[in-house]
Amino acid sequence: MKQTDQTQSSTRARKRPLYIPYAGPSLLEMPLLNKGNAFSLEERRAFNLIGLLPQNVETIEEQAERAYHQYQQCQNDLDRHITLRAIQDDNETLFFRLLEDHLEEMLPIIYTPTVGQACEEFSNIYRNHRGLFISYPDREHMDDILRSATKDNVRVIVVTDGERILGLGDQGIGGMSIPIGKLSLYTACGGISPANTLPIMLDVGTNNQALLDDPRYMGWRHERIGQDEYDAFLEQFIQAVRRRWPNVLLQFEDFAQTNAMPLLERYRDELCCFNDDIQGTAGVCVATLLAACKAKGEGMKDQKVAFVGAGSAGCGIAEQIVVAMTEEGLSEAEARQRLFMVDRPGLLTADMGDLYDFQARLAQDPAITRGWAGNTLVDVVRGVQPTVLIGVSGQRGLFTEDVIRLLYAGCARPVVMPLSNPTSRVEATPEEVLNWTEGQALVATGSPFAPVTVNGQTHAIAQCNNAYIFPGIGLGVVAVRANRVTDGMLMAASRALANEAPTVKTGKGPLLPALGDIRAVSMAIAFAVARQAQADGVALQSDDDTIRAAIERNFWEPRYRSYRRRSF
Numbered sequence: 001m002k003q004t005d006q007t008q009s010s011t012r013a014r015k016r017p018l019y020i021p022y023a024g025p026s027l028l029e030m031p032l033l034n035k036g037n038a039f040s041l042e043e044r045r046a047f048n049l050i051g052l053l054p055q056n057v058e059t060i061e062e063q064a065e066r067a068y069h070q071y072q073q074c075q076n077d078l079d080r081h082i083t084l085r086a087i088q089d090d091n092e093t094l095f096f097r098l099l100e101d102h103l104e105e106m107l108p109i110i111y112t113p114t115v116g117q118a119c120e121e122f123s124n125i126y127r128n129h130r131g132l133f134i135s136y137p138d139r140e141h142m143d144d145i146l147r148s149a150t151k152d153n154v155r156v157i158v159v160t161d162g163e164r165i166l167g168l169g170d171q172g173i174g175g176m177s178i179p180i181g182k183l184s185l186y187t188a189c190g191g192i193s194p195a196n197t198l199p200i201m202l203d204v205g206t207n208n209q210a211l212l213d214d215p216r217y218m219g220w221r222h223e224r225i226g227q228d229e230y231d232a233f234l235e236q237f238i239q240a241v242r243r244r245w246p247n248v249l250l251q252f253e254d255f256a257q258t259n260a261m262p263l264l265e266r267y268r269d270e271l272c273c274f275n276d277d278i279q280g281t282a283g284v285c286v287a288t289l290l291a292a293c294k295a296k297g298e299g300m301k302d303q304k305v306a307f308v309g310a311g312s313a314g315c316g317i318a319e320q321i322v323v324a325m326t327e328e329g330l331s332e333a334e335a336r337q338r339l340f341m342v343d344r345p346g347l348l349t350a351d352m353g354d355l356y357d358f359q360a361r362l363a364q365d366p367a368i369t370r371g372w373a374g375n376t377l378v379d380v381v382r383g384v385q386p387t388v389l390i391g392v393s394g395q396r397g398l399f400t401e402d403v404i405r406l407l408y409a410g411c412a413r414p415v416v417m418p419l420s421n422p423t424s425r426v427e428a429t430p431e432e433v434l435n436w437t438e439g440q441a442l443v444a445t446g447s448p449f450a451p452v453t454v455n456g457q458t459h460a461i462a463q464c465n466n467a468y469i470f471p472g473i474g475l476g477v478v479a480v481r482a483n484r485v486t487d488g489m490l491m492a493a494s495r496a497l498a499n500e501a502p503t504v505k506t507g508k509g510p511l512l513p514a515l516g517d518i519r520a521v522s523m524a525i526a527f528a529v530a531r532q533a534q535a536d537g538v539a540l541q542s543d544d545d546t547i548r549a550a551i552e553r554n555f556w557e558p559r560y561r562s563y564r565r566r567s568f
């Protein structure tokens with residue numbers, strides 16, 4: 001049975017009734033259409049619902065009040081996550097209404113960090129199907145699987161293969177919680193109708209032995225397939241998506257380093273896609289750095305940036321910093337000389353044989369380490385005196401007290417960004433960093449952290465997470481029907497986000513806008529992205545007012561519409 005785009009938005013459309021061809025229990029089982037006790041008496045009569053619901057007709061406010069009461073009874077964050085997901089699977093309008101009312105409180109529950117635990121516990125807490133599970137043994141049926149999707153007008157897909165879930169490694173099909181969470185943010189923060197979103201899990205096996213040994217594990221019980229089979233399977237998937245939804249925006253999420261960049265490079269000119277960990281992260285990180293530079297009264301070109309973790313996120317951020325530095329007048333070579341990528345073998349230098357291409361482009365001249373004791377992070381900090389330290393290693397504690405104190409000794413206001421998720425993987429907590437720097441560091445983290453007080457001064461901690469960027473990119477792409485995601489659009493998103501930062505607007509305050517303001521921020525990002533899409537020739541031209549109207553029209557809001565019966 002198809003749930004079509006009945007919940008499509010637009011202020012005008014929202015007021016019009018929807019003509020629904022479903023009735024009785026099956027209507028109550030459709031999360032996109034179900035209103036529960038908010039079905040009016042008239043609707044209950046028209047749709048054969050009398051006797052299927054408690055008698056009292058309720059408003060969405062009354063339903064949301066009860067749901068929040070139930071939520072408050074939960075004993076821990078995983079229970080809160082399970083409760084919210086159950087509401088989502090029952091009644092999406094109510095779920096998004098709850099999120100709208102309690103966005104800042106609930107983001108850490110449906111998204112990072114709790115979503116990490118939901119991935120690890122996926123097969124233990126599983127209740128209901130959502131999205132598509134495309135497993136390797138079913139590859140012959142790829143087109144049929146996409147045809148079985150309950151939504152016809154899919155406009156945003158988030159896909160993962162579960163191999164690099166946050167900093168938690170291979171979670172097999174447990175990784176499905178990530179696309180589900182990301183798409184919840186597309187709706188809650190970026191106004192993309194839930195009728196237009198689809199999470200997809202590509203089940204190509206898992207190398208996580210604990211999962212393979214777990215009798216409850218629900219995925220394909222098989223080690224990950226080899227690279228050739230994998231590439232062919234991904235190709236088959238991409239072509240099937242293009243046939244089924246030729247204009248969809250496809251977001252690659254949490255792929256392992258071996259596949260993330262190659263997939264992006266292979267497909268970015270073939271369909272409208274981007275990799276959130278490489279490009280979304282770069283966008284939010286550069287925006288945060290621009291705000292930090294403003295707070296310090298310096299330029300991006302003045303910074304020396306050390307990274308721990310030269311993977312998808314690290315190299316994506318580094319390349320975007322190169323762009324930002326060259327825009328401030330440095331040559332590309334000068335910009336690259338200011339970036340220091342530390343990975344497991346130490347500082348990446350051009351003489352290292354086994355680097356990926358995307359790492360080799362960022363490797364330093366080996367001569368730089370001459371006279372150093374070694375090439376570890378401590379050696380780099382001592383040797384080059386960076387002004388910015390970025391952690392994207394997925395390893396707790398790599399920003400040791402020695403490292404941070406050394407950094408602070410060479411820079412009065414260092415920017416320190418332990419970006420690894422979830423909370424358990426943070427390179428150093430904000431409390432540690434601020435204590436080791438006498439409160440002088442400018443800190444931003446990937447997962448949410450409470451404010452920290454040092455020497456009587458309280459510091460809000462900006463959450464430098466790609467969640468600030470991807471909902472706005474999606475809204476902009478959907479609004480003008482862009483057919484590609486260009487570098488220019490990503491840079492436009494980053495700049496638009498930086499312009500919304502209190503530090504940039506007023507010269508003081510947090511490095512990023514409050515998450516409570518994310519809808520307005522997403523609209524500003526969407527506008528910049530849409531305009532850049534037109535400038536780059538990947539969307540039809542229109543004037544600014546038309547873009548604004550399209551953004552507004554596409555911004556779905558969780559309000560019930562009245563239903564009229566359509567003949568079956």
Ligand SMILES: NC(=O)c1ccc[n+]([C@@H]2O[C@H](COP(=O)([O-])OP(=O)(O)OC[C@H]3O[C@@H](n4cnc5c(N)ncnc54)[C@H](O)[C@@H]3O)[C@@H](O)[C@H]2O)c1
Nearest residue numbers: 166167257309311312313343344393394420421446465466
């Ligand atoms: N804040 C955000 O928005 C955001 C976005 C993307 C990724 N991340 C986080 O960044 C982390 C990495 O993500 P990724 O996609 O780049 O993964 P990745 O696997 O591509 O890269 C991680 C890199 O860290 C390196 N590394 C591991 N241990 C190390 C050590 N002890 N010393 C030096 N390097 C080490 C690995 O060799 C690898 O190159 C994850 O924890 C993820 O949650 C955060």
Ligand SMILES: O=C(O)C[C@H](O)C(=O)O
Nearest residue numbers: 112166254277421465466
């Ligand atoms: O999912 C997140 O919180 C951010 C990022 O995409 C990550 O992989 O860590």
Ligand SMILES: [Mg+2]
Nearest residue numbers: 253254276277
């Ligand atoms: Mg990710």
